[in-house]
Amino acid sequence: MxxxxxxxxxxxxxxxxxxxxxxxxxxxxxxxxxxxxxxxxxxxxxxxxxxxxxxxxESLAFDESEAIGSALVATVRDCAPQEVVGALRTFIVKWAGEVASYPHAAEFTGMIDRTPALSAYGRRVWLQHEDALTKALEEAVGAATGDVLCRALARFSLEAFDLAYAHPQPAEAIGAVFALLDHGWVAARG
The missing domain is CATH 1.10.10.60 (Homeodomain-like)
Incomplete structure (x- = not known):
């Protein structure tokens, strides 16, 4: 070696x-x-x-954030332009399932929920992927830099995880949010 x-x-x-x-x-x-x-x-x-x-x-509790953000961006870069919303949905559903299957997932998420410093930090770390995701979306669909629709899709896709996290049926919640995003994306880009 x-x-x-x-x-x-x-x-x-x-x-x-x-x-x-x-x-x-x-x-x-x-x-x-x-x-x-x-x-x-x-x-x-x-x-x-x-x-x-x-x-x-706080960063000790969120060890995998950078790798997750990179994988999220790669998901968009590796799909066809008309599939970006579906690719984001699939990634978020899969990642939510992985988070739920971690050993001690319930204890860990409970700790995050009970600790304001961790809740705020976790949200900040997750949303820091917005710029990179926006850029990847712009490149994937051939949009100009600063495209507000790509920024909105990036932001709302990241927010979907937060909404699902608080829902009793996370996969169902993610599906509902992404159905809304898909319809809005298609109509706005029309």
Missing amino acids: SESGRRARKKAQTRKAIGDAALRLFLERGYDQVSVREIADAADVSLSTLFNYYPTK
Whole structure:
């Protein structure tokens, strides 16, 4: 194995150890009752190492946001222009299902709901994908930069997850929101 491959693997292992330790401690004791120092100790890393991987305490709870955002954008880039709304719907339904199937999903989402700092941070992190998603939509459908319809579709697609998250039947809620988006998208782009 090359030195760069070994280094990348070691970084991934360190990141995972920190994330796993944080999640375990947060679920055991509650987010507000765990210090960043305790997480670093549990992961057997220094505080500076922890902050190299996770810039804030809140970021420890949302480890996969960047990868999810990249996958969302790739979904749009990899589909035909007339399929963007359906591709977004499929991605959000699939991702919501994956979130629900995570070990300790109910405990984790309960912790997020009970912790205002995490709720606000999670929403901010999720909605930060709006710009990249808007750009991908503009490219996918051949729209000009700054196209308000692409911006709206990006924003409302991201909001659909939030709406579904609070609904007793998330997949059904996502379907209803995307039916509305699809009709509006077709009519507006007409």
